[in-house]
Amino acid sequence: MTKNGQIHTGSGNKKDNSQAPCQRSVLMAALTPYLEMKAVETWLGPLQVFRDLTLSLFHGEHTVVLGPNGSGKSSLIKLLARELYPVVKEGSSLRLFGEDTINLWRLRARMGLLSQDSRLADKPFVPAHDVVLSGFFGSVGLGRSQRPTRAQHQRVEILLRHFGLAELATRPFAQLSEGQKRRFLLARALVHDPEVLVLDEPTNGLDIGARLQVLRHLGALARAGTTLLMVSHRIEEVIPEIQRVVLLKDGCVVGDGTAADCLRDEPLSALYGLPLRVVRSGDCRQILPV
Numbered sequence: 001m002t003k004n005g006q007i008h009t010g011s012g013n014k015k016d017n018s019q020a021p022c023q024r025s026v027l028m029a030a031l032t033p034y035l036e037m038k039a040v041e042t043w044l045g046p047l048q049v050f051r052d053l054t055l056s057l058f059h060g061e062h063t064v065v066l067g068p069n070g071s072g073k074s075s076l077i078k079l080l081a082r083e084l085y086p087v088v089k090e091g092s093s094l095r096l097f098g099e100d101t102i103n104l105w106r107l108r109a110r111m112g113l114l115s116q117d118s119r120l121a122d123k124p125f126v127p128a129h130d131v132v133l134s135g136f137f138g139s140v141g142l143g144r145s146q147r148p149t150r151a152q153h154q155r156v157e158i159l160l161r162h163f164g165l166a167e168l169a170t171r172p173f174a175q176l177s178e179g180q181k182r183r184f185l186l187a188r189a190l191v192h193d194p195e196v197l198v199l200d201e202p203t204n205g206l207d208i209g210a211r212l213q214v215l216r217h218l219g220a221l222a223r224a225g226t227t228l229l230m231v232s233h234r235i236e237e238v239i240p241e242i243q244r245v246v247l248l249k250d251g252c253v254v255g256d257g258t259a260a261d262c263l264r265d266e267p268l269s270a271l272y273g274l275p276l277r278v279v280r281s282g283d284c285r286q287i288l289p290v
Helices: 073-080 104-110 118-122 128-136 150-162 178-189 208-224 265-272
Strands: 033-044 047-058 063-066 093-096 111-114 196-200 227-232 244-249 252-257 276-281 284-289
Touching: 033 073, 047 252, 073 111, 073 196, 073 227, 104 111, 111 178, 128 150, 128 178, 150 178, 178 208, 208 227, 244 265, 252 265, 265 276
Parallel strands: 063 227, 063 244, 111 196, 196 227
Antiparallel strands: 033 047, 033 093, 244 252, 276 284
16 A cells, blocks of 8 residues: 555566565655654663664554564554653654653543553453443543543443443443453543544454454544554554554664565564565455474
């Protein structure tokens, strides 16, 4: 897929791009960045995750960050969510939505996050409805001091109906199937109607039916105008709406370009360190060992 959304068919006299490098195009330079990282250094305890990471992500450009385990994908999400902070040093910067520092509540209103919240395991009896509603407060379940407004209740009802979850709303979250849980967490991530939706391994652990259902929802959100940032190690999750692929390995960007350029045998074999072959059926891709 090109940057203007057209599909290369490979027919006629079109240029063969099978050996095209996985490099960033400059055609999106006019877009507004929501993330700007320059020479970022980050540590997790004694482990250095990023040494000199430079990366910008843009409104309106749906992006996937692919990489093996330990490549820094989870740390990137923690930096976005302000759960992890870079080393302060000269020549290094990290800006979110154009700001060097941003209020956490403003950040949550502008950026939704779909991830496996570990706090849910400690509260197995929280109704699924309240898991979504408490997304307004950044908690899991409602505390005594948290009083949702009528507008917030209405927003949750709209989301539950949209995702076909209204009949499950009163059930304890822990008793739901993995596919149902993921849709409730997607609704939770959307309570603020965010500009950007960050997705951490959105279909991990789901069966085929639930995975396809979640991916269809994500495609619809992208087409409706929500900017997607997906972090994954599976190319099967790369929906057709994704315009940009960033390949991350050992805390470094080793590839950055379109899906057509990056999701090929050569760059993915280099990324994962073993010979791989990409097979494609329509808009779906899958990796096979060679």
